[in-house]
Amino acid sequence: MTNRELFLAFARFEPVPRIPRRASYTSPLAERLKQELGMEIHHRYPPDADVGPGLTPPAGYRPPDYTPYFPDYVGKPGFTIDGNGCGHLSHGYYHFTEYISPLRKASDFCELEQFPIPDRSTWSDTAMREAVRKAHEEGRQASVFLGHMYETAWQIRGYEPFLEDLLVRREWAEYLLDRIAANNRVSAIAAARAGCDAIWCGDDIANQNAMMFHPDLWRAVMKPRWASVFEAARSIKPDILIWYHSDGNVSAVLDDLIEIGVSILNPVQPECMNPVDIRKRYGKRLAFDGCVGTQTTMPFGTPADVKRVVRELVETLDGFNGGLMLSPTHVLEPEVPTANILAFFEACDNPLG
Numbered sequence: 001m002t003n004r005e006l007f008l009a010f011a012r013f014e015p016v017p018r019i020p021r022r023a024s025y026t027s028p029l030a031e032r033l034k035q036e037l038g039m040e041i042h043h044r045y046p047p048d049a050d051v052g053p054g055l056t057p058p059a060g061y062r063p064p065d066y067t068p069y070f071p072d073y074v075g076k077p078g079f080t081i082d083g084n085g086c087g088h089l090s091h092g093y094y095h096f097t098e099y100i101s102p103l104r105k106a107s108d109f110c111e112l113e114q115f116p117i118p119d120r121s122t123w124s125d126t127a128m129r130e131a132v133r134k135a136h137e138e139g140r141q142a143s144v145f146l147g148h149m150y151e152t153a154w155q156i157r158g159y160e161p162f163l164e165d166l167l168v169r170r171e172w173a174e175y176l177l178d179r180i181a182a183n184n185r186v187s188a189i190a191a192a193r194a195g196c197d198a199i200w201c202g203d204d205i206a207n208q209n210a211m212m213f214h215p216d217l218w219r220a221v222m223k224p225r226w227a228s229v230f231e232a233a234r235s236i237k238p239d240i241l242i243w244y245h246s247d248g249n250v251s252a253v254l255d256d257l258i259e260i261g262v263s264i265l266n267p268v269q270p271e272c273m274n275p276v277d278i279r280k281r282y283g284k285r286l287a288f289d290g291c292v293g294t295q296t297t298m299p300f301g302t303p304a305d306v307k308r309v310v311r312e313l314v315e316t317l318d319g320f321n322g323g324l325m326l327s328p329t330h331v332l333e334p335e336v337p338t339a340n341i342l343a344f345f346e347a348c349d350n351p352l353g
Helices: 003-011 027-037 109-114 126-137 150-157 159-168 170-194 215-221 223-234 251-259 275-285 303-316 338-349
Strands: 079-081 087-093 096-100 143-147 198-202 241-245 264-266 287-292 324-328
Touching: 027 338, 109 170, 126 170, 143 170, 150 159, 150 170, 159 170, 170 198, 170 215, 170 223, 198 223, 215 223, 215 251, 251 275, 275 287, 275 303, 287 303, 303 324, 303 338, 324 338
Parallel strands: 143 198, 198 241, 241 264, 264 287, 287 324
Antiparallel strands: 079 087, 087 096
């Protein structure tokens, strides 16, 4: 069974010869693993799912100049601006940064209208199409990451200001969301036309215990916009798979996510939701990618603990009949022992051994 066949079988709840698995690593951990293993970790354990290039700017493209939004930060050591115009101030703690939102002080709607969000409708799909063609030629699955919506909006506006907008200035929040959703829709259509097997997207809309805001607010504001993105892709490629990410306990909106077409849920944090309970509730309507805790098992367990967790997940979720890709529920941080990472892959590849 090729990589692509394995991925499609997992997502469609068909029997698999082995449990698909993947992991991602912070740069310091990846470097440590390379030194200890004598090779890149991805070379030793190639992931069974990954994303390729998305749309790319046209020749001669010049990104917006966001520096005027950060007069107090430009030039400071560790300060950078990402492609969405959000500032990041590093305090020297790995990949964690302080977010500095460009519209954090906006006091008039026109400031939102004037904020430059690049329009992807003029961007090229050449690299995407070539990556899909090559992946399929080599028997690999082809996926594209569309982006976020809620997360991008609050990073541009500011976390608390955006939540306030949702409650007292709804038109402000919806204006930003509409512009972001339009770009995601363009990318989704391009991915479908290119023949991608899946599109990846999502938002961190929940904390450890519940949603960040009332589920009805998500249903009113975010749900229809994601639905339009998924519908646009499936109008072109009806069998394209929808992979959706949110950390935390999103059980309140799982029915809604399935309703609008989500096929694969990531990461199904075991510290927040019980994967077995979710599987009993939804059966073959929702495949899982994740389930191995990065707050518990991976950093603090022993190799034996890791293998036990993998074995229990495979058994209780009937993994050999599809619907289960095992992965740590977030990027692995530097404190994760090498032995635990090796145990994870060994157990995934031989869970009954």
